[in-house]
Amino acid sequence: MTQMTMTMRKRKRIALVAHDHKKRDLLEWARFNRDLLAEHELYATGTTGQLLEDELRLQVRKLKSGPLGGDQQIGAMIAESAIDFLIFFWDPLEPLPHDPDVKALLRISVVWNIPVACNRASADFMISSSLMIGEYERLVPDYQDYRERIRGEAVL
Numbered sequence: 001m002t003q004m005t006m007t008m009r010k011r012k013r014i015a016l017v018a019h020d021h022k023k024r025d026l027l028e029w030a031r032f033n034r035d036l037l038a039e040h041e042l043y044a045t046g047t048t049g050q051l052l053e054d055e056l057r058l059q060v061r062k063l064k065s066g067p068l069g070g071d072q073q074i075g076a077m078i079a080e081s082a083i084d085f086l087i088f089f090w091d092p093l094e095p096l097p098h099d100p101d102v103k104a105l106l107r108i109s110v111v112w113n114i115p116v117a118c119n120r121a122s123a124d125f126m127i128s129s130s131l132m133i134g135e136y137e138r139l140v141p142d143y144q145d146y147r148e149r150i151r152g153e154a155v156l
Contacts (some may be wrong), residue, residue, distance in 0.1 A: 001141050008136040012084040016044040017054060017066065017105075022089035023048060027055050029089075029120050033127050034058070043083065045070030057103045071101040075108040085115040087123050111142050 014037070018026035026048065030037060034056050042060045044052055049062030063068040068114050078085045090102055109116045117123035126132070 001143075001145065003139045004142045005137045006081060008084045008138055008139050008146060010134055012040045012132065013082060015077070015083045015086045015088075016048060016060070017071065017074065017086070018089040019047045019091040019094065020060055021091040021094050024052060025120060026089045027051055029123055030056055036127050043074065043077070044111070047073065066101065068154075070104045075105050078105075078108050078112050078114055081112070083114065084102060085117075085126065087117045087126070089120075089123075092115070105119050111141075113138060137144070 016026065016030070030052055037056065038058055040151065042058060043049075043058050043063065045063050046065035046068070048066075049060045052058070053060040053062070063073040074083060076084070079084070084104070088102075088105065106116065106118075115126055117126045
């Protein structure tokens, strides 16, 4: 499969998501990294977004709550190149009724080759990377052949 390049702007669009048992971890991480986060556009699912906005005193674009479709909204934004990377503190020990949504969100992040942090250590490495301070050329698979193949099969 061929690849194309997409440019992440200097001001990154960061999605922040946390399951209930990980919200405190995400808030602590965000508080510690507030000045770095202030340089970027922040998006979050419902409750997490409100908690972050109250804690950080920064604008956070709030989507629906995760179980009510917020995870899918973020996934759609990733597919439309409207999110540059995802910080998703999910709880691997807590079964959730929307586990398929979690898997779908992680899958779409890989499909579109965006950075994903699922814990504090990986989020620390991402937010402090020298790649955060400028534009970044991200390689993305060119799915045109795939789209054409699917169209051709539909005709049969």
